[in-house]
Amino acid sequence: MTPIKLEAAMKKDERDPDFATTLAKGLTILSAFRPDRLRMSNAELAEIAGITRPTAARLTYTLTKMGYLKAEKSKYRLGWRVVSLGLPLLSSLRFLQLAKPSVDRLAQDVGGTVSIGVIDSTNFMYLETARANENIWSSPDVGTVGPLLRATVGHALCSLLNEDELAAKIEAIRRKSPEDWKTHGNAFLKGIDDCRSSGASIIKGDWVPETNSVGAPLFRNADGEVFAINCRVPIHRLRPGQFEEEIAPRLKSLASAIRTHAAHAKDDRLFK
Structure with a gap:
């Protein structure tokens, strides 16, 4: 990019x-x-x-x-x-360390990639990524950026914004990528609604071809920054209905567990 x-x-x-x-x-x-x-x-x-x-x-x-x-x-x-520039910031996010074993386990169990991200202007940025071993050369990693508009992690992140913030973000996306907005805007808005109503957004073979992706919101910290998690699995590894019936619920459950563990960590800067 x-x-x-x-x-x-x-x-x-x-x-x-x-x-x-x-x-x-x-x-x-x-x-x-x-x-x-x-x-x-x-x-x-x-x-x-x-x-x-x-x-x-x-x-x-x-x-x-x-x-x-x-x-x-x-x-x-x-x-x-x-490397030293980002280390203090990443080290301050204690919930990433708490979440890592469970994130790693889900990635291995489903044969896919699980990532935690934040908003970076009109993009998302991954702070943590776990993957099935065989995907090591083709999967996103820490520092990867991509469009909020076309990714489930983007839907999940934007679902945590208030209405004024979301309106400003949509306007920025439309100014930067008007053609992409025409193509993907409706799916983006639906994904945000799905995250708010059911806890997750699902995309099949869009931003990354031949993969299904599900994203779920995590939380908003005391500084107003939002965090979300997603899981991406190659379509050829999936049984019919597996993504909706098994993987999406597991990601939502993991998101809930991360919120609980983070709250119990007693990090005063974590939640409002």
Whole structure:
């Protein structure tokens, strides 16, 4: 997924005297890297980030000196210091550690992938993923991003928003992806309603072809952030009716157990 061009972000902030443009450019460079774009040149980074090549060169030089990038011939990759940026945040989410054994077990039992995610603008981002061993090279992992609009985890996350927040999120999605909204908007709204009424949303072979997916909301923490969980299973592994009758109820049960265990962990920042 291509990051938002820097110019688009800066248009909103060009009149904000407190907006640090150079910092924004540097963070845009770091966010340009993806699993399918591990090494990039200054020219490639400039194109993706929407900045000039000389600007990209100055930023990559600085980020390399600071340890956030590693130079390899004429290209760059992320440096190990980047890992330290996210560690304090992930370590603070105690419920992920509590949930991991059960998440791992469900993934192995159903031969699929189970992930916990949060909202990142008009996308979701996975914070934790467990998978059946044979899916290791083709399944999403921690840090994976995807569209809220087309994924059950997106439906589940948005079901936890209040009506004003949801209206703002829908407007942002429609502005960013008008054609996708025309195609998937009704399913997105239905998925949110399903999560609110029955505790889960089901999609069959949409965002990830040849798989069925179910998403369930988890909770909203004291900072107003929302969390949700989903389970994705290849269609060829499923018996008729198994997904609706067995896997979706198991995911909803797991979501309920995670909420209970998290509440008993006495993390004062967890719930409102």
